[in-house]
Amino acid sequence: MAKTEPSPKAILDLDRMVHEPARLAILTVLASAEEVAFLFLQRVTGLSKGNLSSHTQKLEGAGYLETVKVFQGRIPATSFRITEDGRAALRAYHQQLRGLLPKEGKP
Amino acid sequence: MAKTEPSPKAILDLDRMVHEPARLAILTVLASAEEVAFLFLQRVTGLSKGNLSSHTQKLEGAGYLETVKVFQGRIPATSFRITEDGRAALRAYHQQLRGLLPKEGKP
DNA sequence: TGAAACAGGTTTTCTATGCAAACCTGTTTC
């Protein structure tokens, strides 16, 4: 009996940090692995290096991921892992999306 | 057996015209009514006039809605209706979202 | 009756964001 139409105002409350497609893609990948290398992330998302770098910095600033810099032999390599906050934000975002999707088979 | 993880690259293909929350809210409202008055739309979305005006102009430019100007008595009033293209775009967008949502109850 | 407030929008301005290109540091290759 509950009206399942999403409140239009709720849509405006979507977490922009997650809503941006590039960052959503990044978080989605990070959510399914312990730790992800920069280059792998770049390949799988198709983002340019510069782009990827700036988005991960924003996500780090938001506390949604942490950057791990290690040396492989003597060359430096960057990896990322999602934080608990990041995971929570992603889950919350998914819930918001579910809320705004019609139940299926709308006219 | 099908892996239900969304392809990260697919996320980057989301239709930006619809993805923007303000416009998604507008289209969502328009999709559930024949014709919607400017002021009603403003109240239900919570957008400012200027904002609403510019977003509806963009949606009109994209062919997703049409603007209807009528006189009520002697004062002019603006309404909108979603076009077939707009409806199709919204549906397609919903499908994309469904594709990227995890099946529920992810760890 | 006429100045002031108001309704209904549109246009302009400001700011921030995403994207691409340029740049930097250290390593191999030839």
Added chain:
DNA sequence: GAAACAGGTTTGCATAGAAAACCTGTTTCA
């Protein structure tokens, strides 16, 4: 040992969204 390359970061530019200013016509009410 110069040149190409890997792995990122910083800079610069173009666009988009939000807020503010503006415009036209209409009531209000002193």
